[in-house]
Amino acid sequence: MTEPCGPGTYSFSTDDVVGERLDLAVARLAGLSRTQAATLIATGKVTVDGRSERASFRCEAGASIETTIPVPPGREIVPEQIPLRVAFEDADIVVVDKPAGMVVHPAPGNWTGTLVNALMGRGQGLADGGAPERAGLVHRLDKETSGLLLVAKTDRALRVLSEALAARRITRRYACLSWGHLEGDFVSVDKPLARDPNDRTRVAVRADGRQAKTDFFRLARFDSAELLRAHLHTGRTHQIRVHLASIGHPVVGDDTYGGGGGRRLVALPPKRHFLHAAWLVFTHPVSGVEMDLRSALPDDLRQSLATVAGEPEWLAHSDLLAYLGFYQATG
Numbered sequence: 001m002t003e004p005c006g007p008g009t010y011s012f013s014t015d016d017v018v019g020e021r022l023d024l025a026v027a028r029l030a031g032l033s034r035t036q037a038a039t040l041i042a043t044g045k046v047t048v049d050g051r052s053e054r055a056s057f058r059c060e061a062g063a064s065i066e067t068t069i070p071v072p073p074g075r076e077i078v079p080e081q082i083p084l085r086v087a088f089e090d091a092d093i094v095v096v097d098k099p100a101g102m103v104v105h106p107a108p109g110n111w112t113g114t115l116v117n118a119l120m121g122r123g124q125g126l127a128d129g130g131a132p133e134r135a136g137l138v139h140r141l142d143k144e145t146s147g148l149l150l151v152a153k154t155d156r157a158l159r160v161l162s163e164a165l166a167a168r169r170i171t172r173r174y175a176c177l178s179w180g181h182l183e184g185d186f187v188s189v190d191k192p193l194a195r196d197p198n199d200r201t202r203v204a205v206r207a208d209g210r211q212a213k214t215d216f217f218r219l220a221r222f223d224s225a226e227l228l229r230a231h232l233h234t235g236r237t238h239q240i241r242v243h244l245a246s247i248g249h250p251v252v253g254d255d256t257y258g259g260g261g262g263r264r265l266v267a268l269p270p271k272r273h274f275l276h277a278a279w280l281v282f283t284h285p286v287s288g289v290e291m292d293l294r295s296a297l298p299d300d301l302r303q304s305l306a307t308v309a310g311e312p313e314w315l316a317h318s319d320l321l322a323y324l325g326f327y328q329a330t331g
Contacts, residue, residue, distance in 0.1 A: 004031040006107055007069050011166070014048075014063040016210055022048065022065075023055035029210075030067055031195060040067060077106055077135075082118035087148055087293050092157040092286045094119070097295050100146040100272055105137060119151060126151065127158035138165060139172070139235055144253075147174070147277025147295050152285070160285035165235070171281040174230040175297065175321055177252040177266070177274035177305065178216075178244050179259055181226055185218045189243040193236045202256060203238040205246050212236045214243045219324050222308050225252055225266070229326055240275060251275050252304075267307040269300055276301055278321055297321055 010030060017025035026037035026046055040046050041055045045068045048057065059065070085097040096115065103110040106117065116135045119126060127136035136152040138161045150170070152158035164170050194209030196202040213233040220227040226249075230240045241257050244250055250259030252266055253273035260273075268274065280293045296319040297305065306314040317323045 009068045012065045014059040017059045018061045022057040025059050079120035080117040081121045084118050094151045096149050098149050100144050103143050104140045127155045144273050145275045148280040157285040172232045173279040175276045175278045176228050177225050178249040180249045187216045189214050203242050266304045268304050
């Protein structure tokens with residue numbers, strides 16, 4: 001993780017922190033301060049391959065660090081009656097089609113109105129995930145990113161899906177509009193990411209960051225922008241947005257990473273960036289059936305794409321991504 005991890009239990013590989021002190025390794029991997037990491041170690045919230053170690057312990061290759069971050073005292077997660085669009089649901093999992101503008105889980109500054117509050121408000125069971133703030137979340141989406149998000153209802157489902165995510169057996173593909181033109185129809189960006197030392201809310205390409213790789217396939221080229229399909233090989237915070245910005249083609253509407261200018265030219269509403277989790281493929285954690293779930297572009301992004309393309313008739317397509325070959329792309 002590159003942003004501070006919320007309450008919950010996390011497993012990290014030591015591959016990127018071999019030789020580092022355990023307190024420094026936990027701080028970097030979990031996005032915490034060294035003092036916070038040392039406190040977790042001292043209170044037994046950190047283990048290395050199942051055993052407790054001192055903060056001065058030097059990490060060895062091939063080990064696993066398990067870190068449990070407790071819930072802050074005095075915070076109760078309140079169920080709320082917030083409508084959700086559900087793409088799939090059974091006794092073990094629920095896949096939500098998250099709207100832009102919704103924060104995924106409670107955290108300082110957003111203790112209510114989140115996806116987790118809404119899920120709890122449905123009155124259904126959810127996996128613990130180590131803390132009520134995470135309530136079965138298998139992965140996350142940025143606040144202004146819309147699309148498919150996978151949630152586990154049972155601890156078994158969460159365990160199986162979390163292992164599949166770590167092993168890169170869950171396929172997540174995003175539709176994004178980026179400024180300018182790539183050098184070719186396919187670009188792979190493999191650059192390590194970590195929190196920006198000058199702004200903790202941002203992520204930056206850093207040599208000491210965690211390995212991150214994204215493949216970009218060009219689906220359509222317009223005068224000022226291109227429609228891309230992004231394939232995540234890793235799932236770092238803000239990964240697609242930072243990777244595109246790092247090659248000079250930020251996501252359209254992304255105020256944080258340099259893509260916010262020209263919003264009116266592409267008919268995007270305020271604070272919205274053009275990034276949508278459109279395609280999710282994974283093996284069901286209980287039945288073993290392959291799940292192939294798709295989410296059409298929401299109306300605001302359809303309008304933006306038709307505007308930048310100069311093709312108003314595109315609005316007649318209920319699934320503009322299918323029309324443009326998004327689901328036939330290779331890789």
